[in-house]
Amino acid sequence: MWLQKIIQLKKRTRGFHLITREIMQQLPELSDFNIGIMHVFIQHTSASLTLNENADPSVRQDFESFFNRAVPENESYYIHMDEGSDDLPAHLKSSILGCTLTIPVTGGRLSLGTWQGIYLCEHRNDGGPRSIVITVYGE
Amino acid sequence: MWLQKIIQLKKRTRGFHLITREIMQQLPELSDFNIGIMHVFIQHTSASLTLNENADPSVRQDFESFFNRAVPENESYYIHMDEGSDDLPAHLKSSILGCTLTIPVTGGRLSLGTWQGIYLCEHRNDGGPRSIVITVYGE
Amino acid sequence: MWLQKIIQLKKRTRGFHLITREIMQQLPELSDFNIGIMHVFIQHTSASLTLNENADPSVRQDFESFFNRAVPENESYYIHMDEGSDDLPAHLKSSILGCTLTIPVTGGRLSLGTWQGIYLCEHRNDGGPRSIVITVYGE
Numbered sequence: 001m002w003l004q005k006i007i008q009l010k011k012r013t014r015g016f017h018l019i020t021r022e023i024m025q026q027l028p029e030l031s032d033f034n035i036g037i038m039h040v041f042i043q044h045t046s047a048s049l050t051l052n053e054n055a056d057p058s059v060r061q062d063f064e065s066f067f068n069r070a071v072p073e074n075e076s077y078y079i080h081m082d083e084g085s086d087d088l089p090a091h092l093k094s095s096i097l098g099c100t101l102t103i104p105v106t107g108g109r110l111s112l113g114t115w116q117g118i119y120l121c122e123h124r125n126d127g128g129p130r131s132i133v134i135t136v137y138g139e
Numbered sequence: 140m141w142l143q144k145i146i147q148l149k150k151r152t153r154g155f156h157l158i159t160r161e162i163m164q165q166l167p168e169l170s171d172f173n174i175g176i177m178h179v180f181i182q183h184t185s186a187s188l189t190l191n192e193n194a195d196p197s198v199r200q201d202f203e204s205f206f207n208r209a210v211p212e213n214e215s216y217y218i219h220m221d222e223g224s225d226d227l228p229a230h231l232k233s234s235i236l237g238c239t240l241t242i243p244v245t246g247g248r249l250s251l252g253t254w255q256g257i258y259l260c261e262h263r264n265d266g267g268p269r270s271i272v273i274t275v276y277g278e
Numbered sequence: 279m280w281l282q283k284i285i286q287l288k289k290r291t292r293g294f295h296l297i298t299r300e301i302m303q304q305l306p307e308l309s310d311f312n313i314g315i316m317h318v319f320i321q322h323t324s325a326s327l328t329l330n331e332n333a334d335p336s337v338r339q340d341f342e343s344f345f346n347r348a349v350p351e352n353e354s355y356y357i358h359m360d361e362g363s364d365d366l367p368a369h370l371k372s373s374i375l376g377c378t379l380t381i382p383v384t385g386g387r388l389s390l391g392t393w394q395g396i397y398l399c400e401h402r403n404d405g406g407p408r409s410i411v412i413t414v415y416g417e
Contacts, residue, residue, distance in 0.1 A: 002313045002314070002416060004382065036141070037178060039382065044394075045394055053184045058219040061219075063230075066214075070348070071344070077343050078343075080339075091330055095397075096235060097234060098376060100379070102178060103180065104143065104272045104274045111272050112182065113182030113184070113270070116182065116184055116238075119234075133389050135313065137276075174413065190323065190373070191323045191372065195360075198358045201356050201366055205349070205353075209348070235374060236373060240378070242378075245282060250319070252322050252323070253321075258373075277415075278280050
């Protein structure tokens with residue numbers, strides 16, 4: 001069984017955002033899959049997806065602070081600077097964190113650990129709405 | 140063909156550990172798949188999975204040393220500190236390295252390169268046993 | 279439907295290289311898949327794969343500069359040094375960026391965003407040709 005749909009995520013501020021609920025609300029068909037995989041793919045190079053702690057919002061603040069230090073803006077050796085100082089760091093963060101998630105499906109539900117939630121990592125100051133392709137396959 | 144099982148990995152010390160054998164011993168059914176994918180998913184936000192060198196154990200020691208410097212404990216700007224100084228860095232390392240592996244299956248075996256092995260990356264000082272969900276699909 | 283093939287990528291210099299075309303030329307069968315996933319797996323521990331900007335080549339130069347600073351050679355605490363100063367950093371970069379891509383397939387084509395291309399990340403000074411396993415599954 002295969003299911004594929006494109007979801008438009010609403011525009012968010014720069015930072016890390018919990019979007020598990022926004023995705024699941026648009027995916028009622030998941031309950032038809034007994035065993036499977038949900039593949040989530042963001043069609044951008046300056047935003048990314050990751051799984052992490054779904055409880056304390058300060059984790060997401062600390063993620064933003066950490067990645068801004070680990071991948072600084074305005075380094076003198078950067079060449080690709082035309083689209084703003086947040087652009088190249090956004091590309092780098094996107095490749096470090098990745099643009100894809102694959103999550104097991106069990107009995108019609110995501111087989112996430114208790115503390116795991118889906119983060120949209122918005123690395124641009126003004127990224128706009130983001131498109132993700134969801135593909136679910138299984139039996 | 141679909142196969143899914145949850146495996147409990149035995150508790151390990153903080154650091155990087157080669158677990159290819161521990162996983163394969165619990166997956167004799169892999170030999171039934173001629174072409175497929177093995178999906179490995181760790182249900183935690185402070186441990187991760189990666190593929191890397193399976194020969195020299197000093198690579199795994201160097202990984203621990205490197206990631207402790209790249210993602211230090213006790214940074215003054217961290218907010219999420221209640222669960223110990225190793226907790227937030229563990230979340231960050233988990234998202235940098237990722238909680239999922241997908242490995243091609245060919246002729247009933249993992250199609251790994253000669254030097255590739257599966258690492259459990261235990262980022263907590265006292266992480267306890269870790270649950271992974273294995274899903275194999277193919278024909 | 280399942281398809282699997284091993285592709286030998288031609289040897290490249292150290293750095294980040296756009297290889298979308300080289301892969302697609304060897305995969306005419308993709309047009310048979312209406313909905314699916316293309317799984318790309320590099321069988322090495324000192325090279326990696328990522329998706330990022332396919333337009334301005336300076337992004338790829340900046341990636342090489344950034345990762346050389348983020349994962350320096352010749353750190354005094356490295357133990358695994360026998361295979362050259364570029365070897366351990368190559369292993370680290372490989373795990374940070376990852377050895378796998380999974381890209382949705384829609385209507386016989388990769389469902390990439392406008393600006394997304396496949397990068398081979400060659401982290402060794404003299405890495406030689408690299409093997410990748412492509413697995414496409416879908417309907």
